[in-house]
Amino acid sequence: MSINQSFRFSTAPMMEWTDRNCRAFHRVLSRRARLYTEMVTANAVIFGDRERLIGFSDAEHPVAVQLGGSDPAALAKAAAICADWGYAEVNLNVGCPSDRVQGGNFGACLMRSPALVADCVAAMKAEVSIPVTVKCRIGVDEQDPEAALDALADAVLAAGADALIVHARKAWLEGLSPKENRDIPPLDYGRVHRLKQRLPHVPISINGGIASLEEAQAQLAHVDGVMLGRAAYHQPELLLRVDSLFFGEADPHEDAFAAVEAFEPHIAAHLATGGRLHDITRHMLGLFTGRPGARAFRRRLAIDGVKADAGLDVLRAAVDEVRRAEGRRDDRRMLVA
Numbered sequence: 169m170s171i172n173q174s175f176r177f178s179t180a181p182m183m184e185w186t187d188r189n190c191r192a193f194h195r196v197l198s199r200r201a202r203l204y205t206e207m208v209t210a211n212a213v214i215f216g217d218r219e220r221l222i223g224f225s226d227a228e229h230p231v232a233v234q235l236g237g238s239d240p241a242a243l244a245k246a247a248a249i250c251a252d253w254g255y256a257e258v259n260l261n262v263g264c265p266s267d268r269v270q271g272g273n274f275g276a277c278l279m280r281s282p283a284l285v286a287d288c289v290a291a292m293k294a295e296v297s298i299p300v301t302v303k304c305r306i307g308v309d310e311q312d313p314e315a316a317l318d319a320l321a322d323a324v325l326a327a328g329a330d331a332l333i334v335h336a337r338k339a340w341l342e343g344l345s346p347k348e349n350r351d352i353p354p355l356d357y358g359r360v361h362r363l364k365q366r367l368p369h370v371p372i373s374i375n376g377g378i379a380s381l382e383e384a385q386a387q388l389a390h391v392d393g394v395m396l397g398r399a400a401y402h403q404p405e406l407l408l409r410v411d412s413l414f415f416g417e418a419d420p421h422e423d424a425f426a427a428v429e430a431f432e433p434h435i436a437a438h439l440a441t442g443g444r445l446h447d448i449t450r451h452m453l454g455l456f457t458g459r460p461g462a463r464a465f466r467r468r469l470a471i472d473g474v475k476a477d478a479g480l481d482v483l484r485a486a487v488d489e490v491r492r493a494e495g496r497r498d499d500r501r502m503l504v505a
């Protein structure tokens with residue numbers, strides 16, 4: 169599948185959130201959304217416990233690994249390892265503003281060093297045949313987003329980058345926490361749309377603040393793909409309509425109840441190898457958001473689901489809270505009718 173096709177809808181790389189259990193869950197909700205890992209540093213891939221850091225299951229495909237780093241040789245080596253592990257894409261992080269990341273001179277501060285990022289991309293491209301992509305901001309600090317984004321894009325594309333994902337806001341490296349840097353710098357979708365107009369043949373995905381599938385679809389009039397982070401994580405139910413709305417294919421499940429049932433074998437396998445229910449259900453708390461019973465669902469998982477011996481029965485009981493609440497609502501409707 170070309171990157172253009174599966175690029176239409178993706179979920180964002182999110183540290184502590186998009187681990188393999190989260191991705192397995194999202195994959196049950198959409199067969200086609202492109203899923204990104206948490207960021208993992210090049211050195212961690214090279215020297216760390218690979219099964220723990222980049223292990224994934226084929227069922228997650230298409231799945232892209234996001235690397236952090238700024239040493240071309242290390243990134244090339246890490247990219248080669250990830251390609252051997254079977255990832256569909258290697259993405260380079262040029263957007264993360266945390267201090268830890270700046271200390272290592274990578275992430276968003278690389279917006280100031282297009283030539284170095286280009287060297288990183290070229291080195292990775294030389295080692296792998298899977299797509300190499302870059303996720304960046306529109307600029308940092310006092311940079312002019314018109315010049316900064318063009319400079320970065322032109323440099324990495326000349327080095328062979330296959331696609332760009334742009335978080336449509338600046339990062340302020342001084343004075344804002346990573347969390348604030350995801351909300352406070354204003355969104356500028358127009359800047360990303362102009363990049364696409366200037367580079368019509370380059371696959372470009374837009375990210376940042378997209379809260380619904382309707383908003384995401386509207387973006388496709390301007391760019392090739394949309395990447396949703398927090399909305400997909402906090403309201404995973406929206407992923408249930410991605411395959412039909414973005415890929416013209418049948419959705420995998422009629423509703424969230426059916427999706428949870430389909431996910432049970434994954435959970436059972438995780439429990440059977442000594443894993444905890446909470447490792448998985450912590451990524452499911454947003455399911456049923458906005459429905460009657462959603463709060464009771466979350467409470468069950470938060471209280472009973474964290475116990476060491478919690479099993480599938482806890483999840484089933486939590487889901488039953490929603491069924492019961494919906495049944496009560498339906499009963500009320502019938503009484504009114």
Ligand SMILES: Cc1cc2nc3c(=O)[nH]c(=O)nc-3n(C[C@H](O)[C@H](O)[C@H](O)COP(=O)(O)O)c2cc1C
Nearest residue numbers: 180181182183206207261335376377378396397398
């Ligand atoms: C908890 C959390 C962790 C994140 N970790 C990463 C990361 O590892 N790499 C990255 O490029 N962006 C990371 N981000 C940023 C997201 O990928 C995304 O760019 C940002 O949340 C804006 O998109 P959204 O408004 O759709 O959430 C993270 C965001 C959150 C909320």
